Amino acid sequence: MKQLTGSEIVIECLKEQGVDTVFGYPGGTILNVYDALYKHQDEIHHVLTSHEQGASHAADGYARATGKVGVCMATSGPGATNLVTGIATAYMDSIPLVAITANVGVSLLGKDSFQEIDIAGVVMPITKHSFIVKNVHELADTIRRAFKIAQSGRPGPVLVDITKDVTANVADYEPKAPEPIERVTKTIRAEDIDTAIKMIENSKKPMILVGGGVVAADASKELKKFAEKIDAVVCDTLMGKGAFPGTDDRYTGMIGMHGTKVSNFGINQADLVIVVGARFSDRVTGNASKFANQAKLLHIDIDAAEINKNVEVDASVVGDAKEILKMISTRIKASKKPEWRAQIDALKEQYPDHADMNEFSGPAIINKIYELTEGNATITTDVGQHQMWAAQYYKFKEPRQLLTSGGLGTMGYGVGACIGAKYGRPDRVAINIAGDGCFRMNMNEIATASRYNVPIIQVVINNHVLGMVRQWQTLFYDKRYSNTILDDSVDFVKVADALGATGFRATNLQEFEDAMKQAIELNKPVVIDCIIGKDDKVWPMVAAGAALETCFDQQDLDNK
Structure with missing residues (x-):
């Protein structure tokens, strides 16, 4: 048994759990933990994301790709609240994740102190459990409990909030092997x-x-x-x-x-x-x-x-x-x-599929990705038409190949998740498929990929509209395209270059195939901007709240 600071106990507990990668962003209240992490950087690799939301999505992607617990860290106040969307994403899809945040000292709690927020309370509805640690002697066991809860039964996220004084205080620490995660069999009658x-x-x-x-x-x-x-x-x-x-x-x-x-x-x-x-x-x-x-x-x-x-x-x-x-x-x-x-x-x-694989469209792009990767890639997506096309036209052979936000439907999920997935499964080509609307939300994480030279391939299916919402507006709102048109001067190839990645633009299938082949060979962050028609739709479709047997496609509409 030895005496360690709370910050050192955090790091030792992560090592106990076999954590090799952590995604996060430092700040004032969590500085002690980052200082301890600095001393153990040969054992735990920290990935500094561009935004805390990117860190939570990266931890989620790591967990989905590997089956292990993903870990993210953030400071108090806005650092902690920026994790919330990623935590909710993991909760809705039952993904094991441990989020570690720091808070103001115990004496400052409840006084609206600088960057103080009750993050344990905020995330209560979107976690399996949330803890706030105010006593250094309870820290190690709390972290161990968090990892066990995240993995036990139906998996999910757990948050551990640690006051800053606890990260500096000293306590006895004794290493413990992680408790085995038992399969749930007692309920099987x-x-x-x-x-x-x-x-x-x-x-x-x-x-x-x-x-x-x-x-x-x-x-x-x-x-x-x-x-x-x-x-x-x-x-x-x-x-x-x-x-x-x-x-x-x-x-x-x-x-x-x-x-x-x-x-x-x-x-x-x-x-x-x-x-x-x-x-x-x-x-x-x-x-x-x-x-x-x-x-x-x-x-x-x-x-x-x-x-x-x-x-x-x-x-x-x-x-x-x-x-x-x-x-x-x-x-x-x-x-x-x-x-x-x-x-x-x-x-x-x-009812064969009617998609034309010779036309430059979402289905044809996904089909070409499938061909060029021989069905062996890790595919992450954002949310919308491109997500559905990926699910429909990439033939997933194994579990943990498709990483996507299903329950929460989180636009901006994909780039962070793709980075996390590549750290978890470096042996696989990692491709994020996004629409232009989604890519705008967290494209700053391309800078993270560039900083660490994480070879992810970002495919932007760019129709210059919010495609899925526009599809609904076309079919159900008499083509009133309220705030779904993105036809502006944003140039994703220039954005890619500015963020340290390599950018390509594809306006036809051959250009896309050439860009994808180069992207795989380059083994560095790449963005491919694919320009498709704004009125392409995802077929088939069932209207919200309708019975599955009312499923229809363009041919059905044309034959009415």
């Missing part, structure tokens, strides 16, 4: 497994709906084995991408507002829908009262609070998806469903 097996064995037309919980549980292998054993077809949510291979014959594509017609129509032809690690988001179900009305619903999820929250189900199993799928697969009888598979194959033939 034998009778629920029995019911699930009976429902599956009675089904002639099973469909599996895969959510992000399968990624979090590291259950993709078990899922594939399970799907093959019961001969089910498989669709996924945005968060479930890659949990089941997008190249598999039984895969029908994403479901929901911009899901495929095969998935949206197919789920209404199934007699059993097995939902694994998904929460029945409104963007997935459409009109919840009309969701999969011909089917029985079996819900497998780690969080009991999600059962019957948005959609009433016929049966459920609560617990770790990996363990539940193993239990069911071990006992279930293998079966073949040729008629059901033929029915889905007929839907695939009836």
